[in-house]
Amino acid sequence: MDTRLFDHTILKADATKEAVQKICNEAKEYGFMSVCVNGYYTAYVAEQLKETDVKVCTVVGFPLGQMSTGAKAAETAIAVEDGAEEIDMVINVGALKDRLYDVVLADIKEVKKACGNALLKVIIETCLLTDEEKIKACELAKEAGADYVKTSTGFSTAGAKAEDVALMRKTVGADMGVKASGGIRDKETAKAMIDAGASRLGTSATVTICG
Secondary structure, three states: OOHHHEEEEEOOOOOOHHHHHHHHHHHHHHOOOEEEEOHHHHHHHHHHHOOOOOEEEEEEOOOOOOOOHHHHHHHHHHHHHOOOOEEEEEOOHHHHHOOOHHHHHHHHHHHHHHHOOOEEEEEOOHHHOOHHHHHHHHHHHHHOOOOEEEOOOOOOOOOOOHHHHHHHHHHHOOOOEEEEEOOOOOHHHHHHHHHHOOOEEEEOOHHHHHO
């Protein structure tokens, strides 16, 4: 399996510097696409990964997505300044469900603006959405200029499902990325996500899957 499809992820609240260091070492050894961390560790990971091909990925508005747009944009700007090359942001799910599409669109646009040259992935939290809402969230992310849509934070009621990945891929088309994350712990599940249309996978079980 192509290791460049994977974002090697450590997002738990009790993640220590030693644990993050281990993730960085594994990412370099296996050649994963990125190491995905909370903002606190962005600068540290950037230092560990300098002069490698492994990208620094930071989550924003994580995991609930219901902080202010200004807070998300500021968090993004700090992450980019600290060395983030990719940003995974969480949409305001409540606003989407209230059909406040202008709010959701503006939220993504402001984070995209704060990204500068950094790649933006938009987490829509599929387990909380109807199919109609999943489609709308993908359309808004695409309209806002995001680079990817992403299934899940991994911290809600469920993670990625192949049928959701397929729906997202159908909605955004071939030119936008789709990232599956949450509950991907073995090769069979990873392959199912790729077959459904995922172009990136986020998981903490990356070494197990690719080993």
